[in-house]
Amino acid sequence: MKTGSKALLTGTGLIAAFAIFFAVNIIANQGLRDTRIDLTEARLYTLSDGTRNVLKAIPEPITLRFFFSDKLAGNAPQLRQYGARVRELLERYAALSNGMLRLEVIDPEPFTEAEDRAVQAGLQGINLPGGQLYFGLVASNTLDQQQTIPFFQAEKEQFLEYDLTKLIYALSNPKKPTVGILGSLPLEYGPGGMMAAMRGQSQPYLILDQIKQFFVVKMLDATKPEEIDDKLSVLILAHPKDLSAQAQYAVDQFVLKGGRLIVFADPYSETMAAMPNPMTGQPMPPGADQSSLLPDLFKAWGIEVVPGKFVADLALAQRVQTGRSGPAAVVDYIPWLAIPGDRLSQEDVVTADLTQINAASMGAIRKLDGAAVTLTPLISSSNQAMLMDTNDLQGDPNPQVLAEKFKPTGETYTLAARISGPAKTAFPNGAPAVEKKDGEKPAEQKPAAAQVMESTKPINVLLVTDADLLDDRFWVRSQQMFGQNLYVPIAANADFLVNAIDNMSGSGDLIGLRSRGRSQRPFELIDNMRRQAEQQFLARQKALEQKLEATQKQLADLQSKTQEQSNALLSAEQQAAMDAFRDDLLNTRRELRGVQRELNRDIEGLQLLVKFINIGLMPLLAALVAVGLAIAWRRRRIRRALEG
Numbered sequence: 307m308k309t310g311s312k313a314l315l316t317g318t319g320l321i322a323a324f325a326i327f328f329a330v331n332i333i334a335n336q337g338l339r340d341t342r343i344d345l346t347e348a349r350l351y352t353l354s355d356g357t358r359n360v361l362k363a364i365p366e367p368i369t370l371r372f373f374f375s376d377k378l379a380g381n382a383p384q385l386r387q388y389g390a391r392v393r394e395l396l397e398r399y400a401a402l403s404n405g406m407l408r409l410e411v412i413d414p415e416p417f418t419e420a421e422d423r424a425v426q427a428g429l430q431g432i433n434l435p436g437g438q439l440y441f442g443l444v445a446s447n448t449l450d451q452q453q454t455i456p457f458f459q460a461e462k463e464q465f466l467e468y469d470l471t472k473l474i475y476a477l478s479n480p481k482k483p484t485v486g487i488l489g490s491l492p493l494e495y496g497p498g499g500m501m502a503a504m505r506g507q508s509q510p511y512l513i514l515d516q517i518k519q520f521f522v523v524k525m526l527d528a529t530k531p532e533e534i535d536d537k538l539s540v541l542i543l544a545h546p547k548d549l550s551a552q553a554q555y556a557v558d559q560f561v562l563k564g565g566r567l568i569v570f571a572d573p574y575s576e577t578m579a580a581m582p583n584p585m586t587g588q589p590m591p592p593g594a595d596q597s598s599l600l601p602d603l604f605k606a607w608g609i610e611v612v613p614g615k616f617v618a619d620l621a622l623a624q625r626v627q628t629g630r631s632g633p634a635a636v637v638d639y640i641p642w643l644a645i646p647g648d649r650l651s652q653e654d655v656v657t658a659d660l661t662q663i664n665a666a667s668m669g670a671i672r673k674l675d676g677a678a679v680t681l682t683p684l685i686s687s688s689n690q691a692m693l694m695d696t697n698d699l700q701g702d703p704n705p706q707v708l709a710e711k712f713k714p715t716g717e718t719y720t721l722a723a724r725i726s727g728p729a730k731t732a733f734p735n736g737a738p739a740v741e742k743k744d745g746e747k748p749a750e751q752k753p754a755a756a757q758v759m760e761s762t763k764p765i766n767v768l769l770v771t772d773a774d775l776l777d778d779r780f781w782v783r784s785q786q787m788f789g790q791n792l793y794v795p796i797a798a799n800a801d802f803l804v805n806a807i808d809n810m811s812g813s814g815d816l817i818g819l820r821s822r823g824r825s826q827r828p829f830e831l832i833d834n835m836r837r838q839a840e841q842q843f844l845a846r847q848k849a850l851e852q853k854l855e856a857t858q859k860q861l862a863d864l865q866s867k868t869q870e871q872s873n874a875l876l877s878a879e880q881q882a883a884m885d886a887f888r889d890d891l892l893n894t895r896r897e898l899r900g901v902q903r904e905l906n907r908d909i910e911g912l913q914l915l916v917k918f919i920n921i922g923l924m925p926l927l928a929a930l931v932a933v934g935l936a937i938a939w940r941r942r943r944i945r946r947a948l949e950g
Contacts, residue, residue, distance in 0.1 A: 353398065357471045361399060364406040364478050366448045371410045372396055373424045375431075375439040378416075382434060388460045389441060396443075399470065407474070414440045430456040443470075447477040468655050475812055483539035483811035485517060488526040488553070489570070490578060490598065491545040491773050499581060512778050512793060516800040521807060531556035536563065539811040543569045545578060545773035547598040551738035554603060558732050561607075562758040566766045566810040568803075570773040572598045573616050573669040574696040576641075577777045597696070598773065599669075606732035607725055608677025611771050614696050616667040617719045618712055619643055621688035624664065628705050639705045640712055641667045641694075643687075644797070645721075651684045654724070656768075656805045664780040664797040667699055669771030670719040679727035679765070687719040725767040730760040768806055775799045 372393060379386035393411065400407040414420040416437030424431070424440045431438030443455040453473045462469070492499050498508025517523055521540075526533045528549065534541060534556040541560055543549075546569070549557075561567050575596045599611050622645055623638035643665050650657035663685065670693060673681045692715045698708060737754060774780055781799035785792045 353402070354467065357399075357467060358402060360471050360475050360478070361403045361407070364403055364474065366478075367406055367408060368445060368447050368474060368477050369408045369410065370396060370400070371412055371423075371427075371444040371446075373412050373414050373420075373427075373429055373440045373442050373444070375415070375437075375441065376413045378434050378436050378439045379441075381436065382439065384460065385439070385441065388458065388463065391463075392441075392458050392466065395466065395470065399474070427452075428454055428456060432457075443473070445473055445477055447480065449480060451477060451480050453477055462659070464653075465655055465658065472808075472812060482520075482522050483807070484522045484524055484537060485540045485542060485807055485811070486524045486526045486534065486538040487514075487542045487544055488528060488534070488546065489542075489544035489549075489773070490547040491570075491575070491776060493544060493776065494525050497577065497581060497777065502582075511776060512782055513776050513800050513803060516804060517807065520804060521811070528553050534560050534565075536560075536565065538565065540566045540568060540807050542807075543567070543571070543600075544776060545570060545572055545575050545598040546600060547575070547578070547596070549598075549600065552740060554600065555733050555737050557600075558603060558606070559755075559758055561765050561767060562729065562731060562761045564761075564763055564766075566768075568768045568770070568806055568810060569600070570598075570770050570776060571600060571604075571611055571669070572596070572667070572773040573611060573614065573771065574667045574699050575773050576666050576699065577774045579699075602732045605674065607729050607765065607767060608674050608679040608727070609681060609723075609725055609769070610672050610674060611669040611769075612672065612693060615670065615693040616641060616696055616699070617643075617670050617687050617691055617721060618694045618708065619687045619691040620712060620714060621690040622646070622649065626705060637705045638709065640708055641699060641703070643668060643721075645685060649686050649688065651682075651686075654682070654684055656809050657684050657802065660798040660802055660805075662797050663799055663802055664775060665721070665772040665799075666774040666780060667696065667772065668721045671721070671723050671769060671771060679725050679729060681720070682724040682726070683720045683722070684724060684768070685720075685722035685770070687721060689716050689718050690714045691717065691719055693719070721772070722768070722770040725769060726764045728761055729765045731758065733757070734759070766810060768810060776803070 374389045374393065376386075376389070379389055396409055400409040412420050412423070414424040421438070421440070424442070427442075427444045429440050429442035429444070431440045433439075441458050443458070444452065445454070446452045453476055455469060455473065458466070487493060493511045493514045496502070496508035496510050502508035514523070524533075524538070531550070531553045534553075538560075541557070543557070546553075557567065575598060579594070579596045597613070599613055601610065601613070604610050618640035620638060620640055622643040623640045624642040624644045625636050626639040626642065627636050645663045645665065647661050650660050650663065652658050668685075668687075671681065671683075673679070692713060694708070694711065698711070737757060776799070778793075781797040782793045782795050785794055
């Protein structure tokens, strides 16, 4: 073949290669736009089925305005990285919404109209060199209703998908959820009960006002179980003591039909025990049953709350003042718990951001053998806990006597949990008959709906084994300022309830969203080795400090003796001893500094090694592989040329 022909073929081949390359890219860009491969351990970039269902069900267009100060973020690399993560996720949402989500990305540079829009929308900025950095979202629907995320906090990255999906769901379903409340705890009357409220001596519980700020609240009558219907977004049972069979049947059917239920069931309600009898106005008699467990319903759902027992926990016990024997003293009261954030589930949106919940005489939830439901703990005790008899709480219990009976089992107890999964009715023989009083005319009955014998979808129940945490005295304090009462929360009890209602009132897709991991992951190997090295360092440091302290004491004792003998000259032995102590002191200090330098040197060396492996070694290996392949290809080409 002539040289010109070869050149022509070579040029034609290059042109064809470039044409094929661009064609493949265009086809891939158009046809594979939504195709992604997520290789992250926590599946960070794979949207849940619940999110996809919410996006498909958007009825009207929603505008998302993502405010991110991209230029200023150059001074904060971690924020810049997280900003890219949020933007990519929003773009993914828009791509899957069938055109119902319109995304606008806005860089609110300082002293611009875009910054004014961010401020007007209520977004929060942080001070950085060069101005305020904004990193938030403003979403609006066609009814001009608006939802905002003032600032995307990297600490909440595991709930990023939940927060975005919840925001879109709220704009797609703008009507406020209706919450029905049923139970013996008189939330609408306060601790004095209905009679005291009518006399102006009692006010509604503050937690009820918190709920009314976000939801439509309907107080239900236990004698009218027909009020429990599908018009309720969420049903709350607040200490359901002595709930009639008809009311329990209504709750049973509500749950099996897909209704969302929050139960505050109590093995012993201290609030109700201290409340006057609504009929006589006198205190409740000692020994009266103050439990509100629903054993038949719970058994049908595959769980139980241990009857007659409460969880005592020394590690979580609240400090109370007592003066039973001798002067007043502050002691640990093991029935009352101050539950910190590390005993609340960090994987569930209801409890993840809460700092502390205060409760009294909580019960223990257990899953029954063979139950098909899933029990997911939300609140747990420490392992310094045990089950104690609720009879010990009757009357005026003595904290010291309870402490003497306390013997921790080492077991961790579940105090609140989600219950989800298949369930059957607690009334397999049909609806219970309506009881009629003597001489009462039978009321006109509406045709009964067909009984649901088992759930067609997983049930959604959130169970808390304490009703006292709804009482004001456990989570809020009153302060006088300028002649007015100000209420200051001391625990997150109200936030817990609002979070629970907010989550349970959403769609089933929203409730089922799982928390995700973080895109920014630390070097766990370095952190673990750092902790081990620090523990070793602290042990050696403590030993050296003790030696240093003993040497200083011996030197001080010797110096004090010589001062008492100031008129006499120091003996050679005394002078030698003092010199030895001073040398030992200097050597100990030198060794202590050496231990500190050794710790820092080991950690820095480990960091350099890991960084080299992650940053330098892998590219080097890739380059060596590429060079090896190139050499092999060249040798093969030369061999073919020689053979030809």
